[in-house]
Amino acid sequence: MLLQTAVSATAAAHPLVGTLASYVWLVPLLPLLGFVINGVASLFPAYIAGPTDPSQDAEAGHMHPGDAGYGHPPVAPFYARLSTVVGPLVVALSFLLTLGILAAWLAASPAAPYIQTYGAWMPAGDMRIDWAFQVDQLAITMMLVITGIGTLIHIFSIGYMRGDPGYSRYFAYLNLFIFFMLVLVLGASYPVMFVGWEGVGLCSYLLISFWYSDEVNANAGKKAFIMNRVGDFGFLVAMFLMFANFGALDFAGVDAAVLSAGQGSAVITVICLFLFLGCAGKSAQMPLYLWLPDAMAGPTPVSALIHAATMVTAGVYLVARSSMLFALAPAASLLVALIGALTAFLAATVGLKQWDIKKVLAYSTISQLGYMFVAVGVGAYTAGVFHLVTHAFFKALLFLGAGSVIWALHAAYHHTHREDDAQDMRNMGALRHRMRWTWVLMWVATLAIAGIPFFSGFFSKDQVLESVAARALGSPIAEVSLLGLPGSGVLWFIYALSLASAFLTAVYMTRLMIYTFHGPSRVGAAEEPQVREAPWVMTLPLLVLGVLSAFGGWLNLPELFPMGRLHVLDAWLEPVVGAARDRLSGVDIHLSHNTELALVAAAVAAAVLGMLVAKVFVKPEVLVPKAQAARSRGFGGVLERAYSVDQGVDRVLIRPTVTFSRKLLWRGLDNGLIDGLLVNGSAVVARGFAWAGSRVQSGNVGSYAWIFVAGALVVLGVLTFR
């Protein structure tokens, strides 16, 4: 193939050359192809408006029972059917190819990452940045998550987005997202990664404001995009600093250069802090987390794929990928962990009082991302990636389950022509009788995220907590001080926050389940019989994710639970992050059996206690539907309004900026100085000259003669007397 001829000479010696792994360029290319096809398809109307087309306005489009064609779905022409096939298929093919690459890797088990170069991107002076992909254990893990979960969510979307006028456009964006996400994890250098990083940000924007005719959605997209720009500024500055100090931007080059720079050097710490600013933007950590709850304005499968499973974990991937940098800056690492723990705790408290089912999940995602940053912050990179993977399983399941519920309620509302909030839990209740599959599978995910033993989340969360405790007990990172505070104290504080978050996670998730599926029904007498389980195309992905959520823990079993091969993921990622981890954890630090047992017991106790507390204190019987609900008061109201951070930012930052821009920059500088003085001012001067000139032209021949003679005398005088 064309691209293969450009493979560089250094890679030619790699054991993976000639195997399926040399087709790695095809993995992102397939979704890009899907984007092109679906993008062309989206230029044609996807649906011929049918009787129940949601794009029709409430009165005009609705038919009534007894009308001919009542209840029939809108008619899909060829192009919509094309998207139905192409959209999921390209991602599924990418997934199969990734499996093939995994098999090739396992068969060859190469010692070094496989780097494939396609050409020079920025050959400028000393700088040489190639279009290059790097296949290693971390990249393969991320690719499996992206394409695997991506395939399931694409399939789910067929059902969820059916009948939407933007059906093909939706699949085009989703395919484009998968492409950029794969570029992000495959890039062999920071700039190539940045291309993917920006690309997923673009797709996130496009998909959050997918239903752009609603101003709220358009604003949510803008908010996400602008907040991410703040983070991207950090990423960019980090890259500039890397190039200025190390003269390299590819992962291998930077890793080699930083090792010679030495431990705790100020440059590396600054680079790490700027990198983390980028991570905080992309992964919704404090202080840049505000966009994620608003991002729920997009279609629910998008929330599952982009804002839970893949894109928001890019920050965790970046830290794991730059593990050597962070390991050499222990103070920065500690700060990462601390911010992660604070984010995890505060987001979990907000999750306690949200009514919108997707908002609960959004704050839960922020909280779980905080966990991942705790893990990668303390140098437990494998634990972070492990939690990333299991979180992708159970959070995608939770979002898709919520999508099922919203879809079913929306369909029921549609049937009875009711205009109400299909996402508010106060309008739900007792759905377990109507949606058996969704109910059971969401419980699986809830148990997993709460950390009930032997579900996937239990193992990953436990490994995170255990790593923090182990670091606090004695390790190089416990020796550093953060703003004068001793490292071990900060680590214990992080541990306490994480444990409290685990407790809160169990509470808010159980609350969500009770309000949605249990207790009395608040759906409405007319709608209740219309609520039914989503079609198989939507429940099947749920089922697969349910199995993964239940058994995902087997990816990385600890010694305490010898139920299969131990530490599979640990051993798999060891070549990528092992050296960095040892710098933060110290070599040969092992917890005693009893300590480990105590830590597991604490985590399980937090989870079980949380669920019991929720069972006792959550009272669906006294809940009233949203329309009749009173405003929450007291601390509950504070939590419901998410500590009013949005309003605070609005008042402190946004409104002064807008006022400043309007009053000074627009009215003062633009209208006043530039338009008024410079543009109109020069016109006034020209007009003045013109006026003066026109006065001279009196039409009186006599005065012309005077001027003529005067001019002639001047010329004559000059010629005579010079």
Added chain:
Amino acid sequence: MIQEALFFSAVLFTIGVAGVLIRRNAIIIFMCVELMLNAVNLSFVALARLHGTPGHVYVIIVMTVAAAEAAVGLAIIIAAFRHFRSVDLKNINLLKG
């Protein structure tokens, strides 16, 4: 000899210029223009005595042009008089900007 001729020419020319500038009557201004032309003719003739024949040739050309100009100028003045019922230049200012 030459000084007197040139001085006389300059005086004539200045009288012409002053007439053009000061007077308002179109006929008199026209006569003053003729006066200026003839002042120049006088200096041509005077200088031709020093420098040779081309000066005489120019005098003939100027007299021809003056004759043509008299025809055109008087025609314009007559036309202007018909239009404005006056040959006073104060009243003729339609080209005012």
